[in-house]
Amino acid sequence: xxxxxxxxxxxxxxxxxxxxxxxxxWLRIFAFALSAVxxxxxWQNTALVLLPLAFFAASVLVPFVLLPLGSLxxxxxxxxxxxxxxSWAVFPYAAGIHLLFVCYALLLGIPRRxxxxxxxxxxxLVRAGKIQMLVQPAAAVALLVQDAGTQPVLVTIACIVLAxxxxxxxxxxxxx
Amino acid sequence: xxxxxxxxxxxxxxxxSITMMVCVVVGLFMGRPDVVVLGxxxxxxxxxxxxxxxxxxxxxxxxxxxxxxxxxxxxxxxGESDEGRRTxxxxxxxxxxxxxxxxxxxxxxxxxxxxxxGGPFAVSVPVPRSGRARxxxxxxxxxxxxxVMRQEARELEPVRLTVLxxxxxxxxxxxxxxxxxxxxxxxxxxxxxxxxxxxxxEFRPGDQLRRIDWRATARQSAxxxxxxxxRSYARSEAGIHLVLDTAHDYPARLRAWFPLRTEPVNALSSxxxxxxxxxxxxASYLAAGDRVGLNDLSARHWPVRATGGHRQLELIRTxxxxxxxxxxxxxxxxxxGAPAGSLIYVMSTFTDEEPARLMRLWQxxxxxxxxxxxxxxxxxxxxxxxxxxxSRLVLLRRREVMNALAAxxxxxxxxxxxxxxxxxxxxxxxxxxxxxxxxxASLRRPTGSYRSAVGGPV
Numbered sequence: 001x002x003x004x005x006x007x008x009x010x011x012x013x014x015x016x017x018x019x020x021x022x023x024x025x026w027l028r029i030f031a032f033a034l035s036a037v038x039x040x041x042x043w044q045n046t047a048l049v050l051l052p053l054a055f056f057a058a059s060v061l062v063p064f065v066l067l068p069l070g071s072l073x074x075x076x077x078x079x080x081x082x083x084x085x086x087s088w089a090v091f092p093y094a095a096g097i098h099l100l101f102v103c104y105a106l107l108l109g110i111p112r113r114x115x116x117x118x119x120x121x122x123x124x125l126v127r128a129g130k131i132q133m134l135v136q137p138a139a140a141v142a143l144l145v146q147d148a149g150t151q152p153v154l155v156t157i158a159c160i161v162l163a164x165x166x167x168x169x170x171x172x173x174x175x176x
Numbered sequence: 177x178x179x180x181x182x183x184x185x186x187x188x189x190x191x192x193s194i195t196m197m198v199c200v201v202v203g204l205f206m207g208r209p210d211v212v213v214l215g216x217x218x219x220x221x222x223x224x225x226x227x228x229x230x231x232x233x234x235x236x237x238x239x240x241x242x243x244x245x246x247x248x249x250x251x252x253x254x255g256e257s258d259e260g261r262r263t264x265x266x267x268x269x270x271x272x273x274x275x276x277x278x279x280x281x282x283x284x285x286x287x288x289x290x291x292x293x294g295g296p297f298a299v300s301v302p303v304p305r306s307g308r309a310r311x312x313x314x315x316x317x318x319x320x321x322x323x324v325m326r327q328e329a330r331e332l333e334p335v336r337l338t339v340l341x342x343x344x345x346x347x348x349x350x351x352x353x354x355x356x357x358x359x360x361x362x363x364x365x366x367x368x369x370x371x372x373x374x375x376x377x378e379f380r381p382g383d384q385l386r387r388i389d390w391r392a393t394a395r396q397s398a399x400x401x402x403x404x405x406x407r408s409y410a411r412s413e414a415g416i417h418l419v420l421d422t423a424h425d426y427p428a429r430l431r432a433w434f435p436l437r438t439e440p441v442n443a444l445s446s447x448x449x450x451x452x453x454x455x456x457x458x459a460s461y462l463a464a465g466d467r468v469g470l471n472d473l474s475a476r477h478w479p480v481r482a483t484g485g486h487r488q489l490e491l492i493r494t495x496x497x498x499x500x501x502x503x504x505x506x507x508x509x510x511x512x513g514a515p516a517g518s519l520i521y522v523m524s525t526f527t528d529e530e531p532a533r534l535m536r537l538w539q540x541x542x543x544x545x546x547x548x549x550x551x552x553x554x555x556x557x558x559x560x561x562x563x564x565x566x567s568r569l570v571l572l573r574r575r576e577v578m579n580a581l582a583a584x585x586x587x588x589x590x591x592x593x594x595x596x597x598x599x600x601x602x603x604x605x606x607x608x609x610x611x612x613x614x615x616x617a618s619l620r621r622p623t624g625s626y627r628s629a630v631g632g633p634v
Contacts, residue, residue, distance in 0.1 A: 015281070017263075073198055076199055076215075087210070098217035109188065111278065113285075114289060120274050120291055135213065146210070
């Protein structure tokens with residue numbers, strides 16, 4: 001297991017071989033960093049930012065479903081309250097919240113000291129990517145819908161294109 | 177709430193469903209389609225949970241349900257095996273998904289990993305030095321690729337290993353007071369067809385013609401009226417009886433005498449040394465054509481009848497491997513016996529009076545008896561003061577028993593692992609005690625040399 005990232009003691013390292021892998025600790029760090037990035041960009045210049053950060057840290061450390069749920073709702077609620085309507089931030093936030101959910105879903109189901117196979121992590125990412133292929137166009141359409149009063153024709157065309165794209169994508173993915 | 181193939185939604189499904197619904201409600205309430213879109217990816221995860229809970233149509237074959245039950249199995253890895261360790265692979269199969277596998281070696285920390293179903297999972301675990309032990313327990317569960325659904329974790333059949341004690345041989349071995357039979361490699365005191373010359377004598381009725389020594393006849397019978405024959409000693413075999421004291425199994429680490437958690441299976445202990453010493457003696461005597469039997473001092477295990485041959489060695493090794501620490505019986509049963517004229521080896525830690533009592537009993541019955549001290553050279557000390565006091569009392573008692581044996585003129589040799597067995601001053605060491613192989617060589621002559629192997633006064 002050369003070149004792997006791990007926070008495990010050497011004895012345990014020697015005993016397990018699952019190919020290229022990394023420790024769940026790195027997933028925790030990544031999930032915390034992602035939630036911090038999503039949250040801090042909303043609450044910049046706020047002194048109370050430490051409070052949600054502590055909440056995010058608890059979410060990745062304690063395997064209790066209410067904490068990740070609180071974190072996700074905190075970010076979604078703050079987005080709805082702070083980000084103005086029609087902002088392009090919907091694209092990174094739609095991807096970021098999805099990725100954060102995947103991380104939480106993994107962290108909730110595994111013991112504290114777990115190694116993650118790189119192949120398994122890639123599989124998770126690929127599946128999330130496929131879903132994002134639908135979500136990101138939907139986000140674009142959502143931006144256009146908010147301007148429906150000015151460009152109704154454009155919105156209608158976008159909705160039709162999205163429906164066609166969804167139909168084609170689902171069909172292709174099912175076949176593969 | 178079990179879905180298809182044993183998969184069921186976990187807390188992750190609730191996480192996805194609630195977040196998605198909050199996004200939709202807030203987005204619709206505020207007239208913000210972009211907020212609704214934030215919940216869209218979570219809707220896919222929530223939907224997969226709902227679809228799994230929906231019962232499949234009656235006509236749909238189980239295999240087409242999309243989530244068949246996964247299979248797990250443990251198999252030994254033929255490629256890798258380090259010294260004292262063995263590698264096992266956990267094979268998984270089933271539909272596309274992720275396997276969460278937890279493996280724990282006996283006495284070691286559990287390791288867990290998330291791998292693709294069918295992906296590699298190899299775990300290396302320590303194996304016992306000898307004997308039978310459970311070396312690996314594995315629990316496994318499967319997760320869907322979105323992490324929302326999971327199967328109930330299930331325990332696989334634990335891996336148990338039986339390690340036979342290694343075979344070594346000693347060259348110089350003591351013999352019993354009396355040899356038996358007409359086969360074997362030892363020279364008996366009775367006349368027979370052995371190889372060692374006893375005398376050259378006149379031919380008498382009953383002598384075999386092939387025993388006529390023509391040179392002696394030509395030299396000594398000048399008139400050619402007498403024939404001379406060569407008389408030789410008979411060949412005989414020794415009857416050896418190995419008696420193992422399985423009442424206690426003392427680890428080498430004093431801390432492990434009062435364990436707070438399970439000790440690793442490969443730790444050095446007195447029972448392992450007893451198995452090794454017994455195998456050394458059995459292999460050595462059987463190689464010399466003798467008969468070797470095995471018995472348990474506490475009569476908790478089936479005895480092995482004394483006989484010879486290579487298969488007897490395998491039988492003894494297997495029986496030794498299956499012997500476990502079984503305690504001293506509460507009620508005294510019949511004392512284990514031994515065939516008449518046997519040389520009896522008693523392998524014990526001598527921490528109580530019972531082995532010494534039986535040794536005296538057998539000696540009084542005319543057997544030659546040799547003790548083998550199998551307490552490992554102790555390391556460290558007990559954690560608690562009461563533990564230290566208790567271990568000190570046990571060792572003092574042991575020394576008292578050994579002194580009494582020495583006073584009775586019975587030899588007790590040491591087979592105590594790699595460390596020095598006479599580390600002067602240590603309470604577990606017996607001054608003057610000879611290592612097993614050296615002691616066997618010194619006791620080779622049946623009489624007169626006992627004292628040299630007994631050890632002086634303490």
